[in-house]
Amino acid sequence: MDRTRDFTVQDVLDLDTFDGSWAPGFVFSPKGDYLAFVVQRAAAQGVCHQRPFLMGNDRGELWLANLASHEVHPLAADVAQGLGFFAPMWSPDGRWITAAMVDGTAIRPVVVDVHSGQRTVLLERNVAMRFGASPCLWLDTDRVLCAVLPDGLLPIAAETETRAPRRAIIEWSKARAGREPTADVLDVIPGAPKGLTYLDPEPVFVTVAPSDGSATPLRDDTVTPEIAAFRQMFVRIPSEKPEIPSPATSPAWATAMVLPEGARLVATHEATGRIAYLVEDQEGSRIGIATRDGAPDEWVFETNTHLRRVRVGTIQDLDGASVDSARPTTRLLLPPGHEDGVPRPAVVWVYPGATPGPIVRRPFKLNDASPLNLHLLAALGYVVIQPSMTIPEGEEPLDLLSLLAPAAEAAIEAAVSAGYVNRERVHVMGQSFGGYAVMGLLATTQAFRSGIAMAGFCDLFSFYGAGDPRFRYGDPQHLLFSAAWSPEQGIRLGSPPWIDPERYVRNSPLLAADRIRAPLLITQGDQDYVPMGQGEEMFSALRKLGRRTRFVRYWGEGHVLSSPANIAHLWEQIQEWLADVDLTTTPVELGEHQVC
Known part of the structure; x- marks a missing residue:
């Protein structure tokens, strides 16, 4: 294909992505004969664009590749209807895949039948979101443990850019009506314990049976080491101590394989020796499959070919x-x-x-x-x-x-x-x-x-004390002023402006x-x-x-x-x-x- 035209902003808006920040986007089936993967469709295809911290997963499509027949087809793809999917996880028998489904108002856990594509919402609550962690864990072939938030609450990643305008409209309406106060009091009490603030509330753990939809809260006396490890991934981190987990490591046999130039290893399957890898370059984006016994590489999916x-x-x-x-x-x-x-x-x-x-x-x-x-x-x-x-x-x-x-x-x-x-x-x-x-x-x-x-x-004087407009309406003080002291640490001024005002002037x-x-x-x-x-x-x-x-x-x-x-x-x-x-x-x- 001849390169005959200039690159434009529309080319950027037409780019699909494969972001796995919130949860792995590539997973082999238990037998290694299928690969499920998520592609976040281009921004130009989206119907809602104020959720950047979802990393495009509100436009996520769930695809399935049959590695024996080489057939690849979408399993859950409804971007035009405002739906997105991410965090796929296979059931032990390969019958179902759980995922998080994003729509205009919620991010709920769903289960997808691999053969029919039928989707079932497991719980009406929103999933808990932590970097690198799927919100679902299969306990057996008909039991899924879901990490969800209390009723009516959304993960902050889904509403960061919109929470202030939505809350402002509510408060402005009250002020217009004039029947109830709209005051928000911020207090500092010298000597009082500070207390920790968190971005999201404590998650709730619920076990669901996909076959009949029955749901029961997780009991402490049923917690196994596997469940304990799952729960640990959702332990809340104080907002003043953000933490991004280290990326998962791949087995040595997989990292030792020779991949095409620029390829990134994205999934492995020990029993079959298969790996999936991703190449993103000026030719487009391609998902490949290879085996450790030297079998030929196979492209199972291509997109972004307009770059050619x-x-x-x-x-x-x-x-x-x-x-x-x-x-x-x-x-x-x-x-x-x-x-x-x-x-x-x-x-x-x-x-x-x-x-x-x-x-x-x-x-x-x-x-x-x-x-x-x-x-x-x-x-x-x-x-x-x-x-x-x-x-x-x-x-x-x-x-x-x-x-x-x-x-x-x-x-x-x-x-x-x-x-x-x-x-x-x-x-x-x-x-x-x-x-x-x-x-x-x-x-x-x-x-x-x-x-x-x-x-x-x-x-740097006014930036030092500025509030974050996203958290201006009713959020904890620490969120409101989370960036207020960045000149002191981030710009290395070393002290507040009343201690060294001349340094603030110079910078x-x-x-x-x-x-x-x-x-x-x-x-x-x-x-x-x-x-x-x-x-x-x-x-x-x-x-x-x-x-x-x-x-x-x-x-x-x-x-x-x-x-x-x-x-x-x-x-x-x-x-x-x-x-x-x-x-x-x-x-x-x-x-x-x-x-x-």
């Missing part, structure tokens, strides 16, 4: 270091059809602490389904530059802002010296901590023609706004845990100074955009911004055009 039609940018590491050897100091993503000796405009992609390494990170991969896929910049003709932005090790306080410009300037110099980049047409772009870096760089160096700061923060881009001369595009969602006020403060300052700036606000969005319409709009804004600033503005005019 697009022209692809290439990775180039400078300082003589390749992707497969020592760590380079600068990584470039070159536009498709790049010609040596023809300097291009460039965008420096920044994030403090991030450095190029042996593994090419997702934003630099063509098959990255996130809105931060940097091949979209390459398709516009820009060289993408990733500098090495190391942060010194240790715990002593830092002036981080002073470390950014030397790293970025060194990367630009390397790219210019190698003949890849036009020094007069270099922009800077970043998300989150990278958005902070963008604003900081514009205040500390004149190397950039413009900046694009997405979901960034600029005022707040807002307080150097008068030194920002290059145009700045700011984007932010109103449900971002980095409060929208951060973007408003910088926009207001630059507006007051008469500097060129634009602030794009996305209602109903969190830290990373999830709505396909908003993602498409973001990239329209980026393309328009770069074209306008890069092609119609001369360096002399930068910063002199007022936008009010």
Whole structure:
């Protein structure tokens, strides 16, 4: 298939994924003759887009591959109806598969008949969700132990972005009616024990018989070591001590097998010696089956084949270091059809602490389904530059802002010296901590023609005490202020602002706004845990100074955009911004055009 067209944002929105963060997405049947797997269909196919922490599983399809007949078919695939499935688990006799089913209002445990495809909801309660853990455990051929939440409660991962708007509507309605108070009192009592807060309530364990639907609460006197281990996976973790479990390890015989380049081992079956592996590259995404006795590889499923039609940018590491050897100091993503000796405009992609390494990170991969896929910049003709932005090790306080410009300037110099980049047409772009870096760089160096700061923060004084808008309505104080002290630890300022205010001054881009001369595009969602006020403060300052700036606000969005319409709009804004600033503005005019 010829690569005849440019990569577009629609290509990103059409990408299927295979995310297994919440539970394994690939499982062999007990005899190893079938493989069940979950594919999260593309964002463009979804009907609800405010649940980013479900990792696309609200668009999950459950598929079944017969490894003897090579037949592959969907077992539960209703994305168009707003249903998604994840966390498959086989019954011991291979007759049924349990899964978690997501709809518009619930995430319930279901059982699917492997031969007929008939689905049965096991319980009307919502499943408990823990990273890496299936909410169901088969005890025998007709008993399933389910970890569920108390009646009416949803896992926080399913409603994080929507809980504040929903609760706000309730409280605003009360205030409008005027018959009951809507006050929410936050108290601090000196010396009182703090008490722990949790993201989700304590789960309930219920045994269900799929044959007749009978359900009984788990009794302590029936707990076996297997059940105890299952329950342990759902022990609540205090919200102030988040914990991500280590990935499960594969058996040595499986990891010793030689797989195709870029393949990732996703499932093993000891008795048959079969493995399943996943390849995701610029040719698409493919699930393969192999055996340890050397049997030929088999592709059982392919998707994302539209990538074969697009022209692809290439990775180039400078300082003589390749992707497969020592760590380079600068990584470039070159536009498709790049010609040596023809300097291009460039965008420096920044994030403090991030450095190029042996593994090419997702934003630099063509098959990255996130809105931060940097091949979209390459398709516009820009060289993408990733500098090495190391942060010194240790715990002593830092002036981080002073470390950014030397790293970025060194990367630009390397790219210019190698003949890849036009020094007069270099922009800077970043998300989150990278958005902070963008604003900081514009205040500390004149190397950039413009900046694009997405979901960034600029005022470390106000950020220190800010509440998380997602948890503003009736949630525990610790959730509301969970990110409030991040300048102290995450940015290594070392102390609160009343102890060392000068360090906060030195490291707040807002307080150097008068030194920002290059145009700045700011984007932010109103449900971002980095409060929208951060973007408003910088926009207001630059507006007051008469500097060129634009602030794009996305209602109903969190830290990373999830709505396909908003993602498409973001990239329209980026393309328009770069074209306008890069092609119609001369360096002399930068910063002199007022936008009010």
